[in-house]
Amino acid sequence: MALQAATSFLPSALSARKEGSVKDSASFLGVRLAADGLKLDTTALGLRTVRVSRSADIRAQTAAVSSPSVTPASPSGKKTLRKGTAVITGASSGLGLATAKALAETGKWHVIMACRDFLKASRAAKAAGMDKDSFTVVHLDLASLDSVRQFVRNVRQLEMPIDVVVCNAAVYQPTAKEPSYTADGFEMSVGVNHLGHFLLARELLSDLQSSDYPSKRLIIVGSITGNTNTLAGNVPPKANLGDLRGLAGGLNGVGSSVMIDGGEFDGAKAYKDSKVCNMLTMQEFHRRYHEETGVTFASLYPGCIATTGLFREHIPLFRLLFPPFQKYITKGYVSEEEAGKRLAQVVSDPSLTKSGVYWSWNKNSASFENQLSEEASDADKAKKLWEISEKLVGLA
Amino acid sequence: MALQAATSFLPSALSARKEGSSVKDSAFLGVHLADDGLKLETAALGLRTKRVITSVAIRAQAAAVSSPSVTPASPSGKKTLRKGTAIITGASSGLGLATAKALAETGKWHVIMACRDFLKASRAAKAAGMDKDSFTVVHLDLASLDSVRQFVKNVRQLEMPVDVVVCNAAVYQPTAKEPSYTADGFEMSVGVNHLGHFLLARELLSDLQSSDYPSKRLIIVGSITGNTNTLAGNVPPKANLGDLRGLAGGLNGIGGSAMIDGGEFDGAKAYKDSKVCNMLTMQEFHRRYHEETGVTFASLYPGCIATTGLFREHIPLFRLLFPPFQKYITKGYVSEEEAGKRLSQVVSDPSLTKSGVYWSWNKNSASFENQLSEEASDADKAKKLWEISEKLVGLA
Numbered sequence: 001m002a003l004q005a006a007t008s009f010l011p012s013a014l015s016a017r018k019e020g021s022v023k024d025s026a027s028f029l030g031v032r033l034a035a036d037g038l039k040l041d042t043t044a045l046g047l048r049t050v051r052v053s054r055s056a057d058i059r060a061q062t063a064a065v066s067s068p069s070v071t072p073a074s075p076s077g078k079k080t081l082r083k084g085t086a087v088i089t090g091a092s093s094g095l096g097l098a099t100a101k102a103l104a105e106t107g108k109w110h111v112i113m114a115c116r117d118f119l120k121a122s123r124a125a126k127a128a129g130m131d132k133d134s135f136t137v138v139h140l141d142l143a144s145l146d147s148v149r150q151f152v153r154n155v156r157q158l159e160m161p162i163d164v165v166v167c168n169a170a171v172y173q174p175t176a177k178e179p180s181y182t183a184d185g186f187e188m189s190v191g192v193n194h195l196g197h198f199l200l201a202r203e204l205l206s207d208l209q210s211s212d213y214p215s216k217r218l219i220i221v222g223s224i225t226g227n228t229n230t231l232a233g234n235v236p237p238k239a240n241l242g243d244l245r246g247l248a249g250g251l252n253g254v255g256s257s258v259m260i261d262g263g264e265f266d267g268a269k270a271y272k273d274s275k276v277c278n279m280l281t282m283q284e285f286h287r288r289y290h291e292e293t294g295v296t297f298a299s300l301y302p303g304c305i306a307t308t309g310l311f312r313e314h315i316p317l318f319r320l321l322f323p324p325f326q327k328y329i330t331k332g333y334v335s336e337e338e339a340g341k342r343l344a345q346v347v348s349d350p351s352l353t354k355s356g357v358y359w360s361w362n363k364n365s366a367s368f369e370n371q372l373s374e375e376a377s378d379a380d381k382a383k384k385l386w387e388i389s390e391k392l393v394g395l396a
Numbered sequence: 397m398a399l400q401a402a403t404s405f406l407p408s409a410l411s412a413r414k415e416g417s418s419v420k421d422s423a424f425l426g427v428h429l430a431d432d433g434l435k436l437e438t439a440a441l442g443l444r445t446k447r448v449i450t451s452v453a454i455r456a457q458a459a460a461v462s463s464p465s466v467t468p469a470s471p472s473g474k475k476t477l478r479k480g481t482a483i484i485t486g487a488s489s490g491l492g493l494a495t496a497k498a499l500a501e502t503g504k505w506h507v508i509m510a511c512r513d514f515l516k517a518s519r520a521a522k523a524a525g526m527d528k529d530s531f532t533v534v535h536l537d538l539a540s541l542d543s544v545r546q547f548v549k550n551v552r553q554l555e556m557p558v559d560v561v562v563c564n565a566a567v568y569q570p571t572a573k574e575p576s577y578t579a580d581g582f583e584m585s586v587g588v589n590h591l592g593h594f595l596l597a598r599e600l601l602s603d604l605q606s607s608d609y610p611s612k613r614l615i616i617v618g619s620i621t622g623n624t625n626t627l628a629g630n631v632p633p634k635a636n637l638g639d640l641r642g643l644a645g646g647l648n649g650i651g652g653s654a655m656i657d658g659g660e661f662d663g664a665k666a667y668k669d670s671k672v673c674n675m676l677t678m679q680e681f682h683r684r685y686h687e688e689t690g691v692t693f694a695s696l697y698p699g700c701i702a703t704t705g706l707f708r709e710h711i712p713l714f715r716l717l718f719p720p721f722q723k724y725i726t727k728g729y730v731s732e733e734e735a736g737k738r739l740s741q742v743v744s745d746p747s748l749t750k751s752g753v754y755w756s757w758n759k760n761s762a763s764f765e766n767q768l769s770e771e772a773s774d775a776d777k778a779k780k781l782w783e784i785s786e787k788l789v790g791l792a
Contacts, residue, residue, distance in 0.1 A: 118512065118537035122579035137542060139535035141514035146533060153553055154546060183518035 090169025094308030098340025104134035142196025193274035226275035239272035303334030486565025490704030494736025500530035538592025589670035622671035635668035682752035699730030
């Protein structure tokens, strides 16, 4: 009876392999359930009390059952920090993968690789030599709000705390003549890079808030090209959100524009605009939630990782010439590995807990607080962006 | 208090949008929880009893919250059949999509489209004109056993019954010189077409069993090319499982073979072998579970749908010539739409409830029970296949 009670109140994952569940007895016992139910609930009360005092152990146990390869470290005394959990979007390649690897190698982190191609992510983690207990792949397609919502439910089923969320995934369509759209009808670059992440971050904020980890962070990867106070940001086309009229119109190209400012479609500008949105969103999160929750909100530019798949849709000549151009002419080139280490720093370094910061690194690989452009610092625009985005993703 | 109790005992999906779970917060109350806990659970007892009586209504309510577009029809009296739920793998194109559309159009089915490319599936359903309340896309990548397990948990969170499962997804690599492998190291064709489906079907059998739907079915799509008692099945390379030594070795190509019979890799043969596995599996399910559970197990060959993406990896000349060859020479061609209608017949037609049958259609589109080849009917081989497959997917 105790075991049965335990089963009925533990997450459904524990019953995943049982044929015939408590559900069966519930429907067939009818009134008799009432009497047994009382006993069940009384027993469950005891179980619940135990769970309160030994929550970490129960959590580890549950996790071990629901996902055999996941065994988060249990704390062995007050002074030992438990293994942290970091959700990283777009972790199947480039910066996301390098970061996942850097964190996993420390042995102090479990990485949830949130990727739209499950097989690719599984292979990438294996190829990167990540220990199988250090990561869990969970499907996430930021081009669908339904997928974001499913991801959130799915992650919660893992019964792991969520300590850090890294919004890293991005698409870039520099040569597209016509826009493409997400499942919900938004232009792809802004739909994936901003709106999908906006919903994800909003949903997971409550999980971050309830985590017992000492340093909880929400990190949104930025890009220097969104900042028009730099040389890179002045390469045409320049980012410009205007008055957000296109965004307010839904970015669906039906009766309105697919660009945030209402202008004509430009794939590169759509990407840069989405990055400005990311940086505005980070700051708005900071203003609204940092004091209230203690969560640190940050953005960063790790450097130009010219070798990633972000440029896969560019012409081959660009992909050939861009790395040496960045390496020898602009000196802005950084390897994927180094970029991953930098992002991992922002995830875990105790000295980088200041919130509301846009981090960058100098030539000696030392981090510093960089300045955002005027538009990317515009608090009114950030507020407006937030409110329109809430409506678009169904939060308002 | 009642509302709080309701929240704590309804599926976690209901709390998906709440910031800070109230029950979780009360974990800080310590001993105080004991008193409130008793009240909570007493209230929950009432709720549970109520749930037994109006389980469908509660289920609909839960589903409405967890997935806003899902509203399964409530029964309006004993004689009205509720909307059925059918899971279709590989529903983003070809036969799977045509079947999903055919079922959705009747208004009597809700289709769970289990697909590895979430965006593609969402777009395909929209393009096919499927009503948004008639389907839910859920991610499934059969090339990863972890993804299969996550899918099962994810589907259960939808709080919908599972009435029919259609194992339709397939990959076909006719021109591959070297094998490719799943996330778990199995050769791709057998890993996806057979092993992924084997685990999925085994996991979902308990859901089928506990469904209250009058006709519960597990359908595994076969292929005539796996049957060497037909002309098509004798086109080299012919299917042959041999003594299953390659499968027993794990199909990983390391110290063993990537082919089930231990022979040299052939992409087309791997596909045909996987289809023989599908048909053997259907029959073994029938022998082991039909009498015990009342679930109908069936396979079918809808005809040669020469236009689907199954042949996307073949040479362009084949893709150009194959449709007219099938249409005018062999007369085996069938349109995607017709094939979808045939499969949806096997899903829902009251006259096709016989279990253990390999269904086919004649030229007048009338269904008949077709004969399987000697190997595909071999009960000992089916049993051996079952036992080896259990070990490979971690069920034994």
